[in-house]
Amino acid sequence: MARFAIKKQHVPIIASTALLILIFAAGSLRYTGFFSLQVLLNLLIDNAFLLIVAVGMTFVILSGGIDLSVGSVIALTTMLSAALIEQAGWPPAVVIPLVLALGTSMGAGMGAIIHYYRIQPFIVTLAGMFLARGLCFVISINAITIKDPFYVTMAQTRVPIPGGNFISISVIIALAVLAAAIWLAHFTRFGRCVYAIGGNEYSALLMGLPVGRTKVLIYAFSGFCSALAGVVFTFYMLSGYGLHALGLELDTIAAVVIGGTLLTGGVGYVFGTFLGVMLQGIIQTIISFEGTLSSWWTKIVIGVLLLLFILLQRLLSSRGEVREA
């Protein structure tokens, strides 16, 4: 059974992997100090929150939906955490579960509206985005700095790994989420139902799958991931601010698509999203190493990659479809 023919559904993920290796190799040849494990680890450290939120987004996009609220939910989480800890004096042990529950229920609420009232996910999560952003400013217009020792510890702890390199606690959380999500997507009924809905929602219903419950759970999971990313982001920034993670929904969607997930749903891998996040990270790193290139090149390069991957997917999915548009 050992066949080495490349399966069509693997093409995008192979492309992302190849691109990642290529860019890392090119960077290593061009810049001294680029070829090191720590550079790769720093990618993880700087993008831990993006990875977490992108994992949640992957499920949403796999089911054929979209979640525009993720960036705002992150901001709300940082803001709420900061306010409760610094201004109300609550202990982190209470605050963290609370914000996670809040993000989850916000996602579940949006999922319920999307499913039961049949309103486009785009619009519902847009409302969610406005709402969460607005609530941040209801709490405070200014940034709140966090000095709580627990958060500071979480932010500054370096977890050593063999070979003299290190990662942060956030990275451990992100990798745990990634592993759990891979398991969830590929080895549980919930995960397979997500794929089925993305493939054909009506068929999924006819096959007796719990479509409604799954859709609500998908958005709830995305909400949970956003809130968790918000907690990690709070560790990273040590502040709460309504303008945190502005436009992050775009980066997240881009990461998922570059990771090979089809925006129309049904096709993709959670691991691909990991690659997509790393690709975004490494492009940023390259651009900062280059020095003469400015930060906006990141957006342009990501946009071009987005275009290429969407075209690639269009090419792969249009096989046999000769009808004119």
Place this chain on the structure above:
Amino acid sequence: MQEREPLLVMSDIHKAFPGVQALSGVHFRLFPGEIHALMGENGAGKSTLIKVLTGVYPADRGEIRLEGRVIQPHSPLEAQMLGISTVYQEVNLCPNLSVAENILIGREPRRFGRIRWKAMNEEARRLLEERLHLRIDVTRPLGSYSVAIQQLVAIARALNISAKVLILDEPTSSLDRGEVEQLFSVMRKLREDGLAILFVTHFLDQVYEVSDRITVLRNGRLIGEHLTENLPRLELVSQMIGKELKELEELPKEESRVADWAEKTLEAVGVGRKGSVEPFDLGIGKGEIVGMAGLLGSGRTEAARLLFGADRADQGRFVMSGEDTVIHSPRQAIDKGIAFCSENRKTEGIIDELSVRENIIAALQASQGWFRALSRKRQEELADEYIRALNIYPPNPEIPVKNLSGGNQQKVLLARWLLTHPKLLILDEPTRGIDVGAKAEIQKLILSLAREGMSVLFISSELEEVLRISHRIAVMRDRRKVSEIAGEDISRERVMKAIAGG
């Protein structure tokens, strides 16, 4: 054949929709180990009967018994749980999931909540091989296989839910010959296994090839149940097509069948499209009404779409007034004076949110382009004129066309095309699903248009209608044009024989 206990009995089923009695007092039996063909033309009530059986609609009256017990499925899912599974022409599975998942999703083998992929693939492989003699890589996505294989996978899923009754709703419509053979061998094998199979198709050859018993419906009524071996083809066709309603007999019979129609408006020479309709020749004279007869799925619509450029012909050529011409798109066809009323009034005809007026002027405006807009006053004049001429009710040009009845929507579409003064008018089932009065009006209109010199290609499932108004009849069967009957030779018997073939 010994008379056994039927597995499934539907008795005295009634079902009405607003304005239509879809089923009235239909009886239907299904025996285990038998393939039972359900036959009937459009509007006969086949799909309603199946939807009642699978719980899509509740019956207004009547009873369904499975193995002697009364059942009342409320959804396809409940019907499935009771052992009644349906495989549709458009496979209702997920093309992105693997074959194995499509068969087993929802019932995957698991351990501690973890799906055991190896066991699942093994089970799916075994199921396909043992029950369907199908050996394929079950880990590949379903979408990478042909429709034929997808249908077999759908059958496998149904079997796995322990189906007693398997409904195959037009499974062969998009299969080629070899694939149909494969499906039939599977059906025969399942019959031996004792399954009761309900088979819906439009292909007569296939009915005689595979079925044991035939039930014919017409206009929501049971016409008869026969063993296939006792029912000659011609008799089957006559039962399906039936006699027209009395009211229409009063229509004037067209007398002028003598003209030779030498001047052709459009000639198709060897025009065809792969997988849709075999190459055919057809010429339509000026002022001539050419009827197209044939059962549903015989290629009538497909042929008409090629003439209009709705689908592009991949072989053959068109000749208009003596010169070769190209018809690649509806736009080109319209510019050359061809008009086409689709059989799918809702999805391909009316633009439902827009007003009657806008629907009427759409095609004329499209051919005039953006900037030569018809003034509002001109639009209203035109709309009023045609609303009056065609008796469109209610006579209000400003209400959304979706609020009109089927017959009036059809008249709106006719008005749309008449406004463009076409040389050739193609009408695909213009009288389907509309009441008798409107039907007669439309037929009269077609006759008078032809007298004024318009060429008409008239497609209908109702043979009487075609016989009455056509000067010449082209008969289609199994996606081929099989015969052309003209003038004095036109008779019910000849046309029916051509439709039945064999």
Place this chain on the structure above:
Amino acid sequence: MERIRKHHLFWPVLVLVALLVFNLLYDPDFFRIQVRDGKLYGNLIDILFFGSPLALVAIGMTLVIATRGIDLSVGSVVAISAAIACFTISKGADQNDPGLVATAILLALAASALLGLWNGFLVTRVGIQPIVATLILMVTGRGIAQLITSGQIITVISPNYKVIGAGTLLWLPVSVYIAALVFALAALLTRKTALGLFIESVGCNPTASRLAGIRSVTVRLFAYLFCGFCAGLAGIILSSNVSSADGNNAGLWYELDAILAVVIGGTSLNGGRFFLTGTLLGVLIIQTLTTTIYSTGVPPEVNLVVKALVVLAVCLIQSEGFRRTLARSLVSVRPSHQRVEGKVTTRG
């Protein structure tokens, strides 16, 4: 009364009037308009003035949405257009040279229209869904805008350019005239030519439209092109008003506000019938809301919460499922209501 309530502009007008009345009650001077130096001042003028760039974008968006599409890239196009105009002017020897200003504007508008065409190309020719296709430019566009401005905020000193976004003509801001002009142009184009019919027809039933001979590709291409053009114009007004271009922040959130205005105006996101006047009302509602929040002293950022609730309310009202739930809860109330009525009649 019933006919008025059924009219498609009933809800938007009602909301706008309610907002204005609320303002009047809160601040009796809200409607006061003063004339100073041949220029009108007042809250209402502010609403018109700040609303005009959004109105421009929303008008273009209306046409795109009517064809069953959506354009997420308008905010980025606003930024690019602003960047091109200001960059061109800043490179001139005499920044105030009318020729230079005209060139800058034409360049910016042409580029914007081209970007719109690019979106249309991806949607109609490549066959990518509108949300996905325009997302590409939404991401890339901000980068391109910053590339043009080299990541700086380009400031120009050009009174001639400033006229567009900050000038006054016959007591009113020039930008209001521009928005009114484009609105008239769009209305003329869609109602006096057949374009409006074609757009609604394509958005409503693409298959039937094709069979009726309507060139749906051309129609949709035009809608995206026009939308890009409108966004470009908005970008010029915005940058002219502040005499600078900020690639990062110019036109931020515009796509969302524009879509919101279109939806409030009664045009369905599923395409088909569109209402330019409704869109205009939607813009006024959004702008009045903003002004109201400013004038009541609530932190302006809270605006977003209100917007969120408005979006949800509007969409829920449009959702059949929600209306059914609502109707069901009303029906369950009604029987008891009838019983009460019955009692009254027997007594009478």
